[in-house]
Amino acid sequence: MRFYTTPHRxxxxxxxxxxxxxxxxxxxxxxxxxxxNGPATPEHFLATIAPYREDLVVAVxxxxxxxxxxxxxxxxxxxxxxxxxxxxxxxxxxxAKNDKIDAHKIxxxxxxxxxxMAYVYPREMRATRTSxxxxxxxxxxxxxCSRTSKTRRASICCxxxxxxxxxxxASGWPSTFATPRSARASRRTWR
Numbered sequence: 001m002r003f004y005t006t007p008h009r010x011x012x013x014x015x016x017x018x019x020x021x022x023x024x025x026x027x028x029x030x031x032x033x034x035x036x037n038g039p040a041t042p043e044h045f046l047a048t049i050a051p052y053r054e055d056l057v058v059a060v061x062x063x064x065x066x067x068x069x070x071x072x073x074x075x076x077x078x079x080x081x082x083x084x085x086x087x088x089x090x091x092x093x094x095x096a097k098n099d100k101i102d103a104h105k106i107x108x109x110x111x112x113x114x115x116x117m118a119y120v121y122p123r124e125m126r127a128t129r130t131s132x133x134x135x136x137x138x139x140x141x142x143x144x145c146s147r148t149s150k151t152r153r154a155s156i157c158c159x160x161x162x163x164x165x166x167x168x169x170a171s172g173w174p175s176t177f178a179t180p181r182s183a184r185a186s187r188r189t190w191r
Contacts (some may be wrong), residue, residue, distance in 0.1 A: 001084075001087060001116050002116070002117045003113055003114060003115060003116060003117065004057070004059070004081045004110055004113065004115045004117050005113040006057070006079070007028070008028070008055050008056060008057045008079070009027065009028055009052075009054065009055035009056070010025055010026065010027055010028070010033065010052040010055060010056040010057075011025070011026045011027075011028075011056075011057055011059070011107050011110050011111040012024070012025045012026075012034075012049060012052070012056055012057065012058045012059065012107060013026075013059050013060075013102075013103045013104060013105065013106030013107030013108070013109070013110060014058065014059070014060045014069070014103055014106065015061070015099040015100075015102040015103040015106065016040060016060050016061070016063065016065050016066060016069065017040060017065065017099075018040065018065050019039065019040055020037065020038070020039060020040055020099075021037075021038060021039070021040040021044070021045065022035075022036070022037045022099035022100055022102070022103040023035075023036050023037075023038070023045070023048050023049070023103060024100075024103035024104045024106070024107045025048075025049065025052055025056075025107065026104075026107045026108065026111055028111075030108070030111065032104070033051075033052060034048060034049075034052075035100065035103070035104070036048055037099065037100070040065070042068070042072050045069070045072065046072075046076070049078075053076075053078065056078055056079065057078075057079040057080075057081060057110060058073055058078055058079065058080050058081070059080075059081045059082075059083055059106050059107065059109070059110040059115055060080075060081075060082060060083065060106070061083045061085050061088060061102075061106060062082050062083060062084055062085045062118040063085060066082060067123075067126065070082065070120050071123060080120065081110060081115060081117060082117065082118040082119070082120045083106060083109070083110075083115050083116060083117070083118060084116040084117060084118040085118070087116035088106075088109070088115070088116060
């Protein structure tokens with residue numbers, strides 16, 4: 001397991017969702033500089049971190065909405081770290097859990113050199129990765145395949161709904177997530 005251990009002047013932990021993000025910025029001494037909730041847009045993110053950009057690292061838990069933020073940080077020359085969701089026990093193990101606490105814990109983990117890193121796929125490889133993941137899920141059992149397919153559709157729609165940092169456009173959520181009739185029928189028999 002690899003941990004991010006590079007020292008910086010400021011450490012930013014973000015609890016990222018499809019439409020909202022909670023940002024926590026700590027300085028090198030561990031003092032909270034920013035603790036703010038807001039929309040998950042490039043404009044809000046850049047405005048919030050503007051005073052701390054000179055030596056900042058941004059850390060996010062690896063969930064399905066991180067692509068646009070990684071691309072934006074690369075475009076702006078900001079260090080970006082993707083935390084491995086499975087190994088981030090500090091977030092999932094606590095008794096109290098909310099966006100404010102999660103963002104602070106991510107910032108503390110990256111500041112302390114204890115953030116387990118996940119691989120940040122380059123933009124060029126993401127389409128191949130997504131299609132390979134789709135092929136792998138179709139080989140499972142009927143129950144796991146139907147659940148995975150529904151999750152993947154939600155994930156893809158969520159990525160499409162996040163605003164692109166280059167174009168600023170979003171296609172929005174579909175009104176329903178249709179599950180094939182055969183998957184619905186097999187799911188009923190498993191319950």
